[in-house]
Amino acid sequence: MTISKRAVRTHVVTWGTTAALLAGAWVLNAVALPENAPQTGIVVAGEAGAPTSTRNLVVTVDDVRAARSVADADGWTAEGTWLIVDISAQAIDTQVGARLGLADLVIGERTFRATERGQTFSEAKLVPGVPRSGSLAFELPPDALAGDAVLRFSPVAFPNLDGMIEIPVDLDAVPIETQVTLRATDWTKGPEATQ
Incomplete structure (x- = not known):
């Protein structure tokens, strides 16, 4: 069974997008203030x-x-x-x-x-x-x-x-x-x- 280039490209894009979204979520979580953080001007x-x-x-x-x-x-x-x-x-x-x-x-x-x-x-x-x-x-x-x-x-x-x-x-x-x-x-x- 052979896998077409298009299928490989689709899997790479899907996994790449998933990795980018997970990295973005991790960064957002790291820089977000906790719920009890004081709000100052x-x-x-x-x-x-x-x-x-x-x-x-x-x-x-x-x-x-x-x-x-x-x-x-x-x-x-x-x-x-x-x-x-x-x-x-x-x-x-x-x-x-x-x-x-x-x-x-x-x-x-x-x-x-x-x-x-x-x-x-x-x-x-x-x-x-x-x-x-x-x-x-x-x-x-x-x-x-x-x-x-x-x-x-x-x-x-x-x-x-x-x-x-x-x-x-x-x-x-x-x-x-x-x-x-x-x-x-x-x-x-x-x-x-x-x-």
């Missing part, structure tokens, strides 16, 4: 004083201050341990849904969300090419103003699998003032206007 590292961008958000941390009391221009005040972050931000591509959706401070294993009390930049609406500036305030436990921290910003409240900006902060280098007045949220001039 796509992190873009930046530094204070420099613009850092992700998806539809550009953020610049202008100043970081600490205080035992904060106040705003409308007369709101609060006592406690506060970290105040002055920022400028703008959208990149679209105004639709553009806002500062996430503003967190991570110290060790603890995460603090920017307060919405008083006149703050929390969840400010943004437009492309027109920066806004203001202050974010984080109320902290008295022992938290030490060590290293990370500021996290994102255009969405839950940045799982989305862009997230991270800016490191050395809390030991931040002087503690008696009272800080929050910067009013307002439109600012962009870098091109200052040239």
Whole structure:
């Protein structure tokens, strides 16, 4: 009994395709995250004083201050341990849904969300090419103003699998003032206007 060349070619293609599919499945299984893997945003590292961008958000941390009391221009005040972050931000591509959706401070294993009390930049609406500036305030436990921290910003409240900006902060280098007045949220001039 003789086997035709066509039959041999069919068997070779079938076995070759099977081997390729098995190898692809093995690679996919090797690189896939386990079911219990944490879902984190796509992190873009930046530094204070420099613009850092992700998806539809550009953020610049202008100043970081600490205080035992904060106040705003409308007369709101609060006592406690506060970290105040002055920022400028703008959208990149679209105004639709553009806002500062996430503003967190991570110290060790603890995460603090920017307060919405008083006149703050929390969840400010943004437009492309027109920066806004203001202050974010984080109320902290008295022992938290030490060590290293990370500021996290994102255009969405839950940045799982989305862009997230991270800016490191050395809390030991931040002087503690008696009272800080929050910067009013307002439109600012962009870098091109200052040239």
